[in-house]
Amino acid sequence: MEFNEETIKSQRIYKGNITEYWVEEVLLPNGKKANRELVKHAGAVAIMPFTADGKMIFVKQFRKAIEKTILEIPAGMIDKTDDNPIETGKRELEEETGFQAKVFELETSFYTSPGFSNEFLYIYRAEELTRVDQPLAQDEDEFLELVTLSFEEAWVAYEKKLIIDSKTVFALFYWKMKKEMEQKNR
Amino acid sequence: MEFNEETIKSQRIYKGNITEYWVEEVLLPNGKKANRELVKHAGAVAIMPFTADGKMIFVKQFRKAIEKTILEIPAGMIDKTDDNPIETGKRELEEETGFQAKVFELETSFYTSPGFSNEFLYIYRAEELTRVDQPLAQDEDEFLELVTLSFEEAWVAYEKKLIIDSKTVFALFYWKMKKEMEQKNR
Numbered sequence: 150m151e152f153n154e155e156t157i158k159s160q161r162i163y164k165g166n167i168t169e170y171w172v173e174e175v176l177l178p179n180g181k182k183a184n185r186e187l188v189k190h191a192g193a194v195a196i197m198p199f200t201a202d203g204k205m206i207f208v209k210q211f212r213k214a215i216e217k218t219i220l221e222i223p224a225g226m227i228d229k230t231d232d233n234p235i236e237t238g239k240r241e242l243e244e245e246t247g248f249q250a251k252v253f254e255l256e257t258s259f260y261t262s263p264g265f266s267n268e269f270l271y272i273y274r275a276e277e278l279t280r281v282d283q284p285l286a287q288d289e290d291e292f293l294e295l296v297t298l299s300f301e302e303a304w305v306a307y308e309k310k311l312i313i314d315s316k317t318v319f320a321l322f323y324w325k326m327k328k329e330m331e332q333k334n335r
Numbered sequence: 336m337e338f339n340e341e342t343i344k345s346q347r348i349y350k351g352n353i354t355e356y357w358v359e360e361v362l363l364p365n366g367k368k369a370n371r372e373l374v375k376h377a378g379a380v381a382i383m384p385f386t387a388d389g390k391m392i393f394v395k396q397f398r399k400a401i402e403k404t405i406l407e408i409p410a411g412m413i414d415k416t417d418d419n420p421i422e423t424g425k426r427e428l429e430e431e432t433g434f435q436a437k438v439f440e441l442e443t444s445f446y447t448s449p450g451f452s453n454e455f456l457y458i459y460r461a462e463e464l465t466r467v468d469q470p471l472a473q474d475e476d477e478f479l480e481l482v483t484l485s486f487e488e489a490w491v492a493y494e495k496k497l498i499i500d501s502k503t504v505f506a507l508f509y510w511k512m513k514k515e516m517e518q519k520n521r
Contacts, residue, residue, distance in 0.1 A: 263403075329519060
């Protein structure tokens, strides 16, 4: 079965700094019409930075959209000039944490909410971290605090709802799965 | 450290069927001003429906925002009249798949993309499914096809990028973790 929706009309309602809001009129498979709201976004890259002693580095930041300060894995938007998401990931890791990583492996990627947005997110695992002497500057309007947590501490933060966004919840379950597999293969 | 951003101005740009688009001017911790784009959303509930023979039920649907037909776990938006997300989950499972479930357990919940949206998503595990004789009707503008996949088939769909949204990628890694734990405890 094909359910494609043909665009009849397309209107950009607003062009913001990180999103564009569009409303499209579409033709449904049953011949009826419907409106679709679309939030266009350049996409983003997140990094799960594992330290040598098996902890993970998180950033604490305030998120206006939810009016909460939460713990997230480092992440940032893909820039027009980035050739590859790994480039974005390396830059954001350095900007937000002051670390570079020798190991940089793509672990998954997904649309965060395809019901209304085209935001696509890549998640990398970073290991063998080294501190940079003069790291890239943070974005002007970003205020971050670094928080390094053990596996157990991260789950406490999750229970307290400080870890509560899709990429960081993914990171936690990924971490748990990785540990289960290591224990099994011991 | 507190990084709260005080709202100076708040303007609703558009009120759609499933989202509202707002632009807010905020005061940053350093005294400067910035604009924040916010997509307001009522929240949603997704269900991981496990069949008696250990498969999972997915829905295939076209997503205008990404111009792709993909496989997702069943999900739907929270309705104003819903008292509890479990109510939303039970309704959406029945509407989208024609099944009810005896077991309905919350496995996680997260903001899909707190950088610009307040959409909050609950994910339930559903088991002991029974087919409903006259299930609730699907939404008028939804066109779905049911696809039941084994664990291995689901990973093939993931490799083919047919499973590619946050909630369904979470479901897959959750499923893998669950299997690892079962094998370990055998």
